[in-house]
Amino acid sequence: MKFKTNGLILKEQSIHEQDKLVTVLTSSHGVIRAFVRRAKNIKSPKCASTGLLCFSQLSIFENKGTYSIDEAKSIEMFMGLRKDVRNMSLAQYFCELSLNLCPKEQEADEFLRLILNALFLLSNNKKDPWLLKACVEMRLMGLCGYMPDLVMCDCCGEYEAPLMTFIPKTGKLFCESCSRKNGALGIVAPISVITALRHTFYADFEKLFSFNLNEDSLKLLNVISEAYLSSITEKDYLTLQFFKMMSD
Ligand SMILES: [Zn+2]
Structure with missing residues (x-):
């Protein structure tokens, strides 16, 4: 055929x-x-x-x-990627993620669209590589069916506490007081980072990469996205280590 x-x-x-x-x-x-x-x-x-x-x-x-x-x-x-070792290493991380997470021998249009768009922005230096990385990691998880529950505090229903705790293992969110009460072990983040995290999962695809965060918040978003990804895939990515080495 x-x-x-x-x-x-x-x-x-x-x-x-x-x-x-x-x-x-x-x-x-x-x-x-x-x-x-x-x-x-x-x-x-x-x-x-x-x-x-x-x-x-x-x-x-x-x-x-x-x-x-x-x-x-x-x-x-993607000629732009080939001129920059760091961008190239991130692109190869996207390839490694795709190899592991994209469907095999069945339609994968949305996965392809995600990776192509991220590569385009990376290749043309249109977005911070760390922002692209967090978006790709989280959106891939969503496309694979691993949607965390980021709408509100899992305990009291609070939407927007100044600080919220994300639990990578369960994909649940707690407000500051419930997280203290329950002794929940997770990553504490200000609401601005939680809003960005929600965006990576819930935004329409056309708007996925359209947000900005300051450097510290972007770092924290990446701590969360890596922790969530690794709690689900239980895998070390060599290309990710290389990208981090190049970013130091
Ligand atoms: Zn709560």
Whole structure:
């Protein structure tokens, strides 16, 4: 069976002299692994358009669960990423998250849209990388069905206490007094950070990246998003460690 789809190359591996195996996040089939024959021929248009972090229009042939890319035409190469090691390392973290969290062999349009938009903003230096990171981490969790309950204090129903405590393990929120009463172990944050956290989950996609936070608040938002992500995925991300090293 032959089909056309758009996809972002998340990973590439060499096999044999001329061929490679790529892992792609496609809109129609989610994450798939596909062979690219004669991909290393520099004259082949497939060479560039199936490289890491290229978003391309793909013609794919599927036979008994094995995919191969017949034709590839690049749509966006994200050249801005390739000039900046730190931005590139964050982009690779987004790839690692996608590899682990995006659906496999099923439609994944919203996942692809999220990652592409974040890469576009990162590549063009339109947003703080830390803001993009927190948004991608939390929105991915939401798309995977792990929605925390951020509407109000889980105990008394308070919406906006000056300080609120987020519990990464349960995804619940407590106001300051209930959290003290219950001895809840979590991350204490001012309401401005909680509002931003709510935004990463509940905002319409078009407005997802449209907010600003000062540096300290953004740091705290990232502490929360990493804690929530790691409590669910229970995984260390090497690319994340590298991005942090580059940010020091
Ligand atoms: Zn309360």
